[in-house]
Amino acid sequence: MSEFLTNLEFFKYSIACSVLIALVCSFLSVYIVLKRIVFVSVAVTQVSSVGIAIALITGLDPTPISLFFTFLGVAIFSIRFSERRLSNESRIGVGFVVASAASILLVSKSAQGIHEIDDLLYGNILAATPFQIYLMIGIITCIFIAHFLFYKEFTAVTLDFEMARTSGIRARFWELMLYLTIGAAISIGIRTSGNLLITTFLIMPAVNGLLLANRMKNVFVIAVSTGVISALTGFYISFYFDLPTSPCIVATLFAILCLTIPFRLLHRNHPN
Amino acid sequence: MIKFSNVQLGYGRKPVLTALNFEIQKGDFFGIVGPNGAGKTTLLKAILGLLKPIKGEITFLKNGRGRKKSTGYVPQHASVDEIFPITTLEMVLMGRYAKMGIFKRPKNMDYAIAEKMLKNVGMENLAKRNYRELSGGQKQRTLIARAMVGEPNILILDEPVEGMDIQGEIAIMELIKTLQTEYALTVILVCHDLNIIANYVKTLSIIHNNTLKFGPIDSMFNEETMTKVYGADVKIVNVSGQKAIISKLNN
Numbered sequence: 001m002s003e004f005l006t007n008l009e010f011f012k013y014s015i016a017c018s019v020l021i022a023l024v025c026s027f028l029s030v031y032i033v034l035k036r037i038v039f040v041s042v043a044v045t046q047v048s049s050v051g052i053a054i055a056l057i058t059g060l061d062p063t064p065i066s067l068f069f070t071f072l073g074v075a076i077f078s079i080r081f082s083e084r085r086l087s088n089e090s091r092i093g094v095g096f097v098v099a100s101a102a103s104i105l106l107v108s109k110s111a112q113g114i115h116e117i118d119d120l121l122y123g124n125i126l127a128a129t130p131f132q133i134y135l136m137i138g139i140i141t142c143i144f145i146a147h148f149l150f151y152k153e154f155t156a157v158t159l160d161f162e163m164a165r166t167s168g169i170r171a172r173f174w175e176l177m178l179y180l181t182i183g184a185a186i187s188i189g190i191r192t193s194g195n196l197l198i199t200t201f202l203i204m205p206a207v208n209g210l211l212l213a214n215r216m217k218n219v220f221v222i223a224v225s226t227g228v229i230s231a232l233t234g235f236y237i238s239f240y241f242d243l244p245t246s247p248c249i250v251a252t253l254f255a256i257l258c259l260t261i262p263f264r265l266l267h268r269n270h271p272n
Numbered sequence: 273m274i275k276f277s278n279v280q281l282g283y284g285r286k287p288v289l290t291a292l293n294f295e296i297q298k299g300d301f302f303g304i305v306g307p308n309g310a311g312k313t314t315l316l317k318a319i320l321g322l323l324k325p326i327k328g329e330i331t332f333l334k335n336g337r338g339r340k341k342s343t344g345y346v347p348q349h350a351s352v353d354e355i356f357p358i359t360t361l362e363m364v365l366m367g368r369y370a371k372m373g374i375f376k377r378p379k380n381m382d383y384a385i386a387e388k389m390l391k392n393v394g395m396e397n398l399a400k401r402n403y404r405e406l407s408g409g410q411k412q413r414t415l416i417a418r419a420m421v422g423e424p425n426i427l428i429l430d431e432p433v434e435g436m437d438i439q440g441e442i443a444i445m446e447l448i449k450t451l452q453t454e455y456a457l458t459v460i461l462v463c464h465d466l467n468i469i470a471n472y473v474k475t476l477s478i479i480h481n482n483t484l485k486f487g488p489i490d491s492m493f494n495e496e497t498m499t500k501v502y503g504a505d506v507k508i509v510n511v512s513g514q515k516a517i518i519s520k521l522n523n
Contacts, residue, residue, distance in 0.1 A: 150374075
C-alpha cells in the first residue's frame with residue numbers, strides 16, 4: 001500500500017479518470033438496465049470505437065470524432081422501427097458487429113496495429129491527461145445537471161414509454177435526450193477506459209443495485225458506490241499485481257456481484 | 273367528443289381498418305370488441321394519438337370548440353415492467369408528471385392527489401408497497417389510479433380484466449363504472465371478454481371485415497351479429513337481468 005501511495009502523484013490523473021467514468025457510467029447504468037437497452041449501449045460503445053479508430057489512423061483529436069460517431073450511433077439505434085419483419089434487436093446486432101469489424105479493420109494497417117486494437121478494447125487509462133480530466137468533469141457535470149432537472153421525464157420514458165406519450169410528455173424527445181447523455185458519457189470515456197470497461201460500467205453497477213435495493217434512490221446510490229469502489233480497488237489490484245487496469249476493475253465488479261447474489265438469495269428467503 | 277371522419281388506419285401503406293366513420297359522445301361507455309387480429313389495438317392507438325391515420329381525420333372535440341382532449345390511458349398491467357423498483361404511490365404519481373411541467377418536482381398537492389386517488393381505487397393501504405409485489409388486480413387498480421391523477425376527461429383502457437378471476441373482473445369493472453359516474457368520464461374500453469363488456473358498456477363497437485360497426489349495446493349484442501363476427505354459433509341468454517353469451521358446441 002505504501003508503495004502505491006508513494007506513486008499516487010504519478011497515477012493521480014488515471015485514478016481521477018477511472019473514478020469519473022465509474023461515477024457517470026454507473027449512474028446511467030440504472031437507466032440502461034431498467035430500460036432494457038443493454039445491447040443498445042454495447043452497440044453505441046462499439047460505434048464510438050470506430051470514431052477512436054479513425055482518430056488513431058488520422059492523428060486527429062479523438063474526443064470530437066468519437067462524440068460524433070457516438071451521437072450517430074445513438075440517433076440510429078434510438079429509432080423505433082416496426083418489428084413486423086425484423087426485430088430492432090437484430091438491427092442493433094448488425095450495427096454492433098459491423099462497427100466491431102470496422103474499428104479493427106481501420107487500425108489493422110496502422111503503424112502500431114495490434115497495440116491500437118488493444119487500446120480500443122482496454123483503453124489506456126494511464127495516459128489520461130489533465131485536459132481530458134477537466135473535459136470529463138465539464139461534460140459529467142452537464143450530464144448530472146440534466147438528470148437532476150429532468151428526472152421525471154427520464155424515469156417516465158424509461159418505465160412506460162406509451163404512458164409517457166399519452167399523458168402529454170414529449171416521450172420521443174426525452175428518450176433521445178436520455179440516449180444523448182449516455183452517448184456523451186461513452187464518448188468521454190472510450191479513449192481512456194476502452195470498450196470493455198465502459199460497457200462493464202454501463203451494466204454491472206445497476207445489476208448490483210437492483211439486486212440489493214427496492215427503491216430508485218437506493219439503486220442509484222448502490223450502483224454509483226459499487227462503480228467507484230470497484231474503480232479504486234481494481235486500480236490498486238492492477239498496480240499491486242502489475243496487471244492491466246480495465247480487466248482488474250471488471251474482475252472487482254464481478255467479485256462484488258458474486259458477493260451480492262448470496263446476500264440477495266438470503267434476503268429473499270428471509271425478507272424480515 | 274372524438275370524431276372519426278372517413279379514417280383509414282394501418283401500418284406503412286397496408287390498411288388494417290378502413291372507412292371508419294363514428295363519433296364517441298361525451299359521457300359514453302364505449303366498448304370495442306372483435307376477433308383476434310381484427311385491429312382493436314390499432315384503433316386504440318389511433319384514439320390515443322399514437323398512430324396517425326393513413327387517410328381521413330380524427331377530431332377531438334370538447335363542447336364543440338375543438339379543444340384538445342385530456343386522456344388517461346390504462347395499459348394491460350402485464351405491459352408495465354416489473355423490474356422498476358418503485359412504490360405504488362410513486363407509480364401513481366407518474367401520472368401527474370405531464371401536469372407538473374418541466375423542471376418541477378412533485379409537490380405536496382401532487383402527493384395528496386395521488387393518495388386520494390389510491391384511496392378511491394381501494395389501494396390506500398398499499399401505497400408504500402413495491403409495485404412489483406402487487407397482485408394482478410391490485411396492479412390494475414394502481415394503473416387506473418395513475419391514469420386518473422392526470423385529471424382526464426377520457427379514460428381509455430386496454431383489456432383491463434385480462435388474466436383475472438371472475439371476482440377480480442367484476443371488482444375492476446365496478447370500479448371503472450364508479451369512477452365514470454364520479455368524475456363524469458367518457459370511457460373507452462377494449463376487451464375480448466364479451467360477457468363483461470355486454471353488461472357494462474352503453475355503446476358497443478364491433479370490428480369486422482376491416483371496418484367498424486357500432487350502436488347501442490342492446491341493438492348490437494345479438495346472436496346474429498356475434499355469430500357472423502366470430503364465425504361461431506353463439507347463443508345469448510339473459511340471467512337475472514344480465515346478458516351472457518355462450519357458444520353452441522357442434523355435437
